[in-house]
Amino acid sequence: MNEAAADDTPDFKGLPVTVAGLGVSGPPAARVLRDLGAEVTVVDGGDGERQRAQAAELRAIGVRVRLGDGSSLPEGTRLVVTSPGWRPDSPLLLAAAEAGLPVWGDVELAWRLRRPLPETGEPAPWLAVTGTNGKTTTVQMLAAILAADGRRTAAVGNVGVSVLDAVTAEPPYEVLAVELSSYQLHWAPSLRPYSGAVLNLAPDHLDWHGSMEAYAAAKGRIYQGNRVACVYNTADPLTERLVREADVEEGCRAIGFTLETPRPSELGVVDGLLVDRAFVADRQRSAAELAAVEDVHPPAPHNVADALAAAALARSYGVEPAAVREGLRGFRPDAHRVAEVAVVDGVRWVDDSKATNTHAAAASLRAYEPVVWIAGGLAKGAEFDELVAEAAGRLRAVVLIGADRDVIRASLARHATEVPVVEVADGETGATAMASVVRAARGLAHEGDTVLLAPACASMDMFTNYGERGDLFAEEVRRL
Known part of the structure; x- marks a missing residue:
């Protein structure tokens, strides 16, 4: 089943291919297709300095740009390879659909370009991860565990190595830890991972998908054709429902992960230990110790859940328990993901600028108490009542920023009436804004508190991206 899906891959030599978008995935796709002999045209609606620089590099290797x-389909196109963020109702993609042309994403192209490994005669297996939050951390944990077990591997997809570069690398990788977004899954109909995981699901990108149902269905594609394990979150029934609906290979198992004591066919936590009751000989009566909660850095609940999901995927591939412990002990998350910046006068300052939606912010807030919460930015249509109601008992105070602060303020007025709220940086941006934020938070925090930058919103109204937002936060905190 895994190999049959790519039987209709065309001969690319001389094939007119249009690559939609000069984003992160567009130039690598164009280069790979050109190397395969395709006649490649890249289209992009932008015409700024960045696009012109990329265009010059591609034209130098024979790619038309x-x-x-970005709206009209070049004449003669036989295949469209789209950047993941392009919506299905984009004029160019609608024109391709009306013409009956196949539309692939970079992941679909990479899947079809896999080559057999000399050792096995089959392509490198993909251990794939998706979810609303935690994807990058989980994939990086998984790659660390696989490397600790002596496997030639990489974290690829939305993180680390481009998925196209990974499948064409020399020497080839033995196994890949692949992060996949809902966009990438939508445009990857042939994908059949060895094992897949959906970490969690909460409303996100609904403007792109059109509904929560369509968003969940795109995420659920990661389970299609799984060989060994469909890993789901026992605390999120929707992830289990997606497993039940998936068409998998004979013998593939549903494997849950939980922060509670695990049942058979689950991984979980017992007395401060991460344990496996899924990939052991007698899962009814025994469990394998994998690691301690303290081996996860930081040991916040959502990080522990990510570690269990990564361990489940690694164990599905035959990784030994000792490698799980070694990989987790050596792993440190990227910047802006629940990163402790400093402790000043007994107050802990934590940068979780990557928490750009309510689900991620809720997970971060659960890890600390009491909290001075820095929140706000571009809400992307999100609602905050559930988040605020859950977190109200943990909040010392709230510092509100950003264009959509009114939405959060209204939720605080309904569900956290006793919590002081300070609004700052109105009309300010960049370093000036963050200086006001940190100054306000310092005035509200008591010894033993945590000041938590977990905005639950995108950053582009005030900062270049969430990375700049977190960097400026850390700089201002260090000035203290």
Whole structure:
């Protein structure tokens, strides 16, 4: 089943292919297709300095580039390879659909370009991860565990190595830890991972998918055709429902992960230990110790859940328990993911600028108490009542920022009436804004508190991206 899906892959030599978008995935796709002999045209609606620089590099290797027009389909196109963020109702993609042309994402192209490994005669297996939050951390944990077990591997997809670079690398990788977004899964109909995991599901990107049902269905594609394990979150029934609906290979198992005591066919936590009752000989009566909660850095609940999901995927591939412990002990998350910046006068300052939606912010807030919460930015249509109601008992105070602060303020007025709220940086941006934020938070925090930057919103109204937001926060805290 895994190999049959790519039987209709065309001969690319001389094939007219249009690559939609000069984003992160567009240039690598164009280069790979050109190397395969395709006649490649890249189209992008932008015509700025970045696009012109990328266009010059691609034209130097024989790729045609059309800037300032991303809506019309080049004449003669036989295949479209789209950047993941392009919506299905984009004019160019609608034109391709009306013409009956196949539309692939970079993940679909990479899946079809896999090559057999000399050792096995089959392509490198993909251990794939998706979810609303935690994907990058989980994939990086998984790659660390696989490497600790002596496997040639990489974290690829939305993180680390480009998935196209990974499948064409020399020497080839033995196994890949692949992070996949809902966009990438939507455009990857042939994908059949060895094992897959959906970490959690909460409303996100609904403007792109159109509904929560369509968003969940895109995430659920990660389970299609799984060989060994469909890993789901026992605390999120929707992830289990997606497993039940998936068409998998004979013998593939549903494997849960939980922060509670695990049942058979689950991984969980017992007396401060991460344990496996899924990939052991007698899962009814025994469990394998994998690691201690303290081996996860930081040991916040959502990080422990990510570690269990990573361990489940690694164990499905035959990784030994000792490698799980070694991989987790050596792993440190990327910047802006629940990163402790400093402790000043007994107050802990934590940068979780990557918490750009309510689900991620809720997970971060659960890890600390009491909290001075820095929140706000671009809400992307999100609602905050559930988040605020859950977190109200943990909040010392709230510092509100950003364009959509009114939405959060209204939720605080309904569900956290006793919590002081300070609004700052109105009309300010960048370093000036963050200086006001940190100054306000310092005035509200008591010894023993945590000041938590977990905005639950996107950053582009005030900062270049969440990375700049977190960097400026850390800089201002260090000035203290």
